[in-house]
Amino acid sequence: MKRVLLLSILSLAGCCLISDFTHAKAQQSYKIIVNLTNRTSSLTRKAISKMFLKKTKKWPDGQKALPVDRLSKSAIRAEFSKTIHKKSVSSIQAYWQRQIFSGHGVPGLEKRTEKEVLDYVRAHPGAIGYVSKNAKMDGVKVLTIKK
Amino acid sequence: MIRTTTPFFLTLLSMVLLSGYARGQSKLQIHGYLTQAYAFTDGHQFLGIPDEGTTDYRTLALQFGYALDDNSKLVIQFSHRRMGLSPVMAFEHDVKLDWAFAEYWFTEAIAAKVGKVQLPMGIYNELRDVGTVLPFFRIPYYTYGEGSWASETVDGIVLSTYLLADSPWNFDVSVFYGGWDTIEAGDPSVPVRAHVEDGVGGQLWLNTPVDGLRFGIEAHRSTVSGGSRAAGEKSRATTWTASVDARLERFTFQAESFSYNFGDGSWRSYYAYAGYNINEKLRANAQVDVGRLKLEINEPFFSASADANNRDFAIGFNYKLSPSLVLKVEHHWMKGYLVDDNPPDFFTGDPVKVQYTIIGASASF
Numbered sequence: 001m002k003r004v005l006l007l008s009i010l011s012l013a014g015c016c017l018i019s020d021f022t023h024a025k026a027q028q029s030y031k032i033i034v035n036l037t038n039r040t041s042s043l044t045r046k047a048i049s050k051m052f053l054k055k056t057k058k059w060p061d062g063q064k065a066l067p068v069d070r071l072s073k074s075a076i077r078a079e080f081s082k083t084i085h086k087k088s089v090s091s092i093q094a095y096w097q098r099q100i101f102s103g104h105g106v107p108g109l110e111k112r113t114e115k116e117v118l119d120y121v122r123a124h125p126g127a128i129g130y131v132s133k134n135a136k137m138d139g140v141k142v143l144t145i146k147k
Numbered sequence: 148m149i150r151t152t153t154p155f156f157l158t159l160l161s162m163v164l165l166s167g168y169a170r171g172q173s174k175l176q177i178h179g180y181l182t183q184a185y186a187f188t189d190g191h192q193f194l195g196i197p198d199e200g201t202t203d204y205r206t207l208a209l210q211f212g213y214a215l216d217d218n219s220k221l222v223i224q225f226s227h228r229r230m231g232l233s234p235v236m237a238f239e240h241d242v243k244l245d246w247a248f249a250e251y252w253f254t255e256a257i258a259a260k261v262g263k264v265q266l267p268m269g270i271y272n273e274l275r276d277v278g279t280v281l282p283f284f285r286i287p288y289y290t291y292g293e294g295s296w297a298s299e300t301v302d303g304i305v306l307s308t309y310l311l312a313d314s315p316w317n318f319d320v321s322v323f324y325g326g327w328d329t330i331e332a333g334d335p336s337v338p339v340r341a342h343v344e345d346g347v348g349g350q351l352w353l354n355t356p357v358d359g360l361r362f363g364i365e366a367h368r369s370t371v372s373g374g375s376r377a378a379g380e381k382s383r384a385t386t387w388t389a390s391v392d393a394r395l396e397r398f399t400f401q402a403e404s405f406s407y408n409f410g411d412g413s414w415r416s417y418y419a420y421a422g423y424n425i426n427e428k429l430r431a432n433a434q435v436d437v438g439r440l441k442l443e444i445n446e447p448f449f450s451a452s453a454d455a456n457n458r459d460f461a462i463g464f465n466y467k468l469s470p471s472l473v474l475k476v477e478h479h480w481m482k483g484y485l486v487d488d489n490p491p492d493f494f495t496g497d498p499v500k501v502q503y504t505i506i507g508a509s510a511s512f
């Protein structure tokens with residue numbers, strides 16, 4: 001009985017441990033977008049991450065960077081976080097809590113829908129956001145992620 | 148009771164009503180946090196926790212930030228803290244002004260904060276009570292104290308900058324100058340207020356190419372008056388802190404060593420913490436926290452020396468219902484001198500053992 005119990009506990013722990021490592025490697029399903037007037041056409045993954053974490057506050061031309069995220073529960077935010085920040089959404093949220101409550105900064109805007117992200121990026125010259133690769137990119141520019 | 152619980156319920160209500168201001172880029176930003184706990188010990192009273200247990204154990208704060216323009220903002224934070232039956236509570240107001248400062252960015256990399264500003268010291272000094280980001284209810288006691296030898300804030304100025312920002316190896320640097328009030332609790336049953344002035348120091352963080360791994364060092368010196376000193380007497384104090392902070396995706400390791408030299412002696416402490424995310428919601432934590440007091444008194448009619456060791460070993464679990472709502476349970480095995488009730492004499496007494504448990508919930512917005 002004890003062995004069964006021990007095996008059950010070990011199996012459960014094993015499942016918990018590997019659950020996060022079993023994500024299938026899928027093709028990136030989003031595009032990084034900026035305002036049409038933005039002169040930057042490509043950025044490295046790290047540079048994009050720094051901009052969303054507000055470690056970089058300005059574009060190369062001096063324009064204020066305005067990152068716009070999706071809500072934390074959206075699937076596209078989870079993928080963006082994993083591929084750009086190399087961290088889970090909850091890790092990024094913990095980062096922001098540390099920034100807020102140590103008085104160092106507050107996160108950028110969060111938008112509920114893809115349309116809201118597109119509208120915001122169209123309206124703000126310094127904005128940077130991400131939308132699904134199938135979205136209509138009228139009035140915005142797609143940024144290339146440099147290797 | 149009504150007096151001490153009013154801030155708790157007001158903050159809770161505010162958290163619900165104001166949570167909309169926590170997102171976005173409006174000029175006014177409002178954030179807050181709350182941790183409410185139940186705690187008990189197996190005998191002695193320690194850190195305000197009696198053996199019969201207490202629910203009068205909480206921390207909460209409301210923070211208001213207002214951006215004047217792209218480069219400057221004003222920040223005010225009010226807080227409320229209850230530590231059960233701790234004698235330190237005699238110095239706590241129901242609601243206190245935590246921070247009040249103006250921040251100005253001269254360039255993208257250089258900023259100044261003036262006013263009542265967070266003191267940059269070690270990993271946790273700026274985040275003392277934010278339960279949703281702390282593994283345990285309290286940050287390591289022997290290193291950070293409860294108002295002793297350190298302060299969450301400095302009344303003065305803090306200058307910050309980044310060096311080599313585009314390099315994989317880069318630095319965050321802060322220097323500060325100012326003063327603060329502190330509580331000396333050499334005898335925890337009779338804490339006394341002291342005042343620190345001309346505090347000058349700095350914190351240096353080296354960020355490494357490994358995302359989440361950094362090394363830090365902090366040092367400051369100051370002049371202390373009041374407390375256990377005679378009227379008009381002042382003493383010089385110096386501290387330094389060395390830190391390792393590895394915050395990886397699933398595993399966190401942190402260790403800090405702290406040294407405080409004062410008139411007749413010294414306090415040395417260190418802690419090591421390890422945390423492991425079992426899955427997205429559940430986290431296991433373990434920590435050992437050690438503090439050693441050395442006293443050498445040589446006066447014409449009295450001389451004595453003490454070498455008093457204190458240690459606290461803790462294990463705990465955090466369960467994240469969401470990133471902003473965390474349940475916590477922790478158990479500690481403490482052996483030392485710093486109990487609230489009848490603390491043993493540093494010079495002649497033996498350390499006492501106390502086990503204590505804290506069960507709580509933390510929320511933030």
